[in-house]
Structures are given as structure tokens and as C-alpha cells.
Amino acid sequence: xxxxxxxPKFQVLKTGQSMTLQCAQDMNHEYMSWYRQDPGxxxxxxxxxxxxxxxxxxEVPNGYNVSRSTTEDFPLRxxxxxxxxxxxxxxxxLPFSNTGELFFGEGSRxxxx
Amino acid sequence: xxxxxxxxxHVILSEAAxxxxxxxxxxxxxxxxxxxxxxPGQHLQLLLKYFSGDPLVKGIKGFEAEFIKSKFSxxxxxxxxxxxxxxxxxxxxNGGSYIPTFGRGTSLIVHP
Numbered sequence: 001x002x003x004x005x006x007x008p009k010f011q012v013l014k015t016g017q018s019m020t021l022q023c024a025q026d027m028n029h030e031y032m033s034w035y036r037q038d039p040g041x042x043x044x045x046x047x048x049x050x051x052x053x054x055x056x057x058x059e060v061p062n063g064y065n066v067s068r069s070t071t072e073d074f075p076l077r078x079x080x081x082x083x084x085x086x087x088x089x090x091x092x093x094l095p096f097s098n099t100g101e102l103f104f105g106e107g108s109r110x111x112x113x
Numbered sequence: 114x115x116x117x118x119x120x121x122x123h124v125i126l127s128e129a130a131x132x133x134x135x136x137x138x139x140x141x142x143x144x145x146x147x148x149x150x151x152x153p154g155q156h157l158q159l160l161l162k163y164f165s166g167d168p169l170v171k172g173i174k175g176f177e178a179e180f181i182k183s184k185f186s187x188x189x190x191x192x193x194x195x196x197x198x199x200x201x202x203x204x205x206x207n208g209g210s211y212i213p214t215f216g217r218g219t220s221l222i223v224h225p
Contacts (some may be wrong), residue, residue, distance in 0.1 A: 048212060058212075063200075101159055102213060106156050109194065
């Protein structure tokens with residue numbers, strides 16, 4: 001059971017470049033989400049999804065897009081990377097039957113120059 | 114709306130010292146409460162959780178937390194920390210929605 005898988009683990013971008021962080025889970029969880037983690041700021045929710053075809057914004061959605069075409073996948077797209085998007089990104093999922101325990105991926109460290 | 118406040122941002126202890134990390138939440142209804150731990154370079158893992166029942170919850174690695182409803186608190190405790198407990202600790206609350214809200218985290222450093 002792979003759980004939540006994120007790729008890539010590390011990425012360096014130049015300002016203005018675009019990229020996609022991939023997230024896949026094999027646990028058939030309805031809910032998936034993306035967080036960014038910055039020193040002293042904790043975890044901040046970027047976008048989330050409650051099922052295929054449904055997405056919504058979290059606390060810090062600007063500069064990011066998501067889609068949920070399948071239950072398993074929830075990619076995060078940076079349209080035009082900015083240095084302020086340098087961060088560690090975590091994908092997390094949970095089943096609605098589980099009363100809220102999140103399962104996290106290993107994280108993706110992104111540096112924007 | 115739900116919110117979480119962690120009072121201690123950085124804690125430095127010596128091995129065998131006792132630990133208590135504060136967590137207060139704001140939400141008017143029934144809540145589920147969590148503590149997650151993030152070891153250096155790793156992702157977050159669940160340490161313990163409270164859904165209902167006994168307000169004293171025991172988790173992995175000797176950690177426990179007590180839910181005090183009247184104080185809206187869910188403090189994390191460990192009687193004797195080890196060097197391997199060096200990590201970042203996050204409190205989280207899940208109230209009316211399935212979307213948990215995280216505190217800003219507490220960085221714990223344990224000196225051998």
C-alpha cells in the first residue's frame with residue numbers, strides 16, 4: 001500500500017516558469033488537499049477537493065491551480081512561479097469515514113530563483 | 114470558523130525532562146483533535162487523536178494529551194523526553210467540516 005505519493009521531491013525553478021506537482025493516493029480517499037509549509041507559518045491550506053470534479057480554494061490559493069479528474073490524482077499547478085512560492089508542499093488525503101485524520105505525502109521542496 | 118493556537122513556538126529541553134506543549138482551539142461545537150509530529154526531513158505523522166470518550170488520550174512513543182473542554186485545550190505531554198523526540202509538533206482541530214485547521218507548530222529540540 002503506497003499511501004500518498006508526491007513527485008518530484010525536489011525542484012528548482014526560475015521565476016516565471018510553470019510546473020506541476022503530482023499527488024496520487026491509492027486508498028480511495030474522497031478528500032485530498034495541498035498545503036504549503038513555511039518556517040513559523042505552520043501548514044497553510046492551498047486548495048482542496050472533496051471528490052472527482054470538485055475543487056475549492058483554501059487559505060492561500062493565489063498563483064496555484066488544481067484539478068481532480070479522478071479520485072486518485074490531485075495535481076497542483078504553478079502557473080508562473082515566483083520566489084514567494086519557495087516552500088515545502090505537502091499533499092494529504094483522508095476518507096470521510098475517518099473523522100479527520102489526514103494522511104500525508106513525503107513532501108516536495110520547491111525553490112524558485 | 115475554527116482556529117488553533119499553539120503557545121510555544123520553540124522549546125529546548127534536556128533528555129529526561131518533562132514536556133508539555135500547549136494547544137488551544139476556537140470552535141463552538143463538537144471537535145476532533147489531533148497532534149501530528151514531523152521529524153526532521155520527514156512528512157507529518159499522526160501522534161494521537163481525540164474523537165470522544167476518555168479525555169486523556171495516549172499516543173505513540175509515550176505521548177499523551179488531555180482534552181479539557183472548559184478550557185478549549187488539548188495539551189500534549191510526555192513525562193521524559195528523548196533525543197529522538199526532536200521534531201516539530203502540530204496541533205489540529207476538525208470541527209464542523211472535515212477540513213482540519215493546523216496550529217503554527219512547535220519546534221522541540223532535545224539535547225542529549
